[in-house]
Amino acid sequence: MRDGILREVGPTRRVENLAPAREAIEIDAAGRVVMPGFVDSHTHLLFPPPGAPSGDLASSSRIVNTTTASQLRLRAARYLQAMARHGTTTVEVKTGSGAGVHEEMKMLRVLSELKHDLLDVVPTFLFRPPPISFDAEAASLENWKWVRAELLPRISQRRLSEFADLQWDDFTESLWQGCPSRAAWLTGYFQVARSLGFRCKLHADTGSMAAAAIASLQYRMASIDHLEYATETEVSVLSRSEGIATLLPAASFHSGKPYAPGRELIDAGAAVALATNFNTRETPSLSMQTAIALACEHMQLTPAEAVSAATINGAYALDRGAAIGSLECGKSADLLLLNVSDYRELAHCLGTNLVHTVMKRGEIIYREGEVRPLASDELPPAW
8 A cells, every 4th residue: 555545543442463473462442543653764863973063974974983883773772762662663774974884884784783673674875975076076986986886785795785875966966967977977876776686765855856856767766755845847757656755844844944745746646655854963853753743734744644654655665565554464563552542633743742552563662651750679770
């Protein structure tokens, strides 16, 4: 189901764990909404790191380089736990430190270790091409060649990422529309990635993205993300794409950029997903409930469309639509109980965590607790 129509969401009294070889459990959900767990299909959980100067890729990379893998893992685990408390059960995480092999491989190894710890973590390699100048074109070309010939094969061989993403900005747009030799840098990246088994994605947050829409169609992208500046013409192109248009309303909320044309995309027939774009610097919002409320308010999605965009369509953006994202027999029992009797309340509750219970793969991983003083034996020891 990718058409934005939610089949079943509402209160029920019984939830059965359908995972094989497990005894069915009964949960009293009277008066509460039962729905699929949220699929956050676009985040920057590890990069840029906290404290990095805004827009300074080199400084951000140095911070990652000097941070141990253990420290990165602990920080990521805290974010993931917070996401779980807000109802996210699957999360995609991008890298994006540029062409620094040490930093990229460190982040991908950390994400690989977190894949099945608490939530399902989906690592994505994000290539941020360095801008070029006429006197440094040869060096830039070597950088692109190295990513294609060395870095992508290494990531593929070690199975550290399923997706190869590309930052599409004014610079990459100029490559595509410039001389044929430079346009070949982009096409070569996509061709090599696909030949190695990666699904491709586009990070399209530029003000000029006509070519990005065409590229998403040409290379059968799994998703094209951001789309804050999509025009009517680009919406028409995207409506013909197999990929998911992943919209990030919290990014617009924090940056002051326009909101993506969610209503127009859905009306044109595009499959739309919602994600948080969580990162500690520009979009410090990790709640998919917030993304839903903002999408309904500023992108004119209906509550049913927004819930579907935050669940099943996000699952398809990560090639997991057959396993997660909806409540169906044979799928993973990733589900939520919400402290409301009507799912449409998600459209209005901005800043309120409505989650009562979270189940992942048929096991309860979070349940809302009472507010009370803790006994001394419940407190962790101070070291």
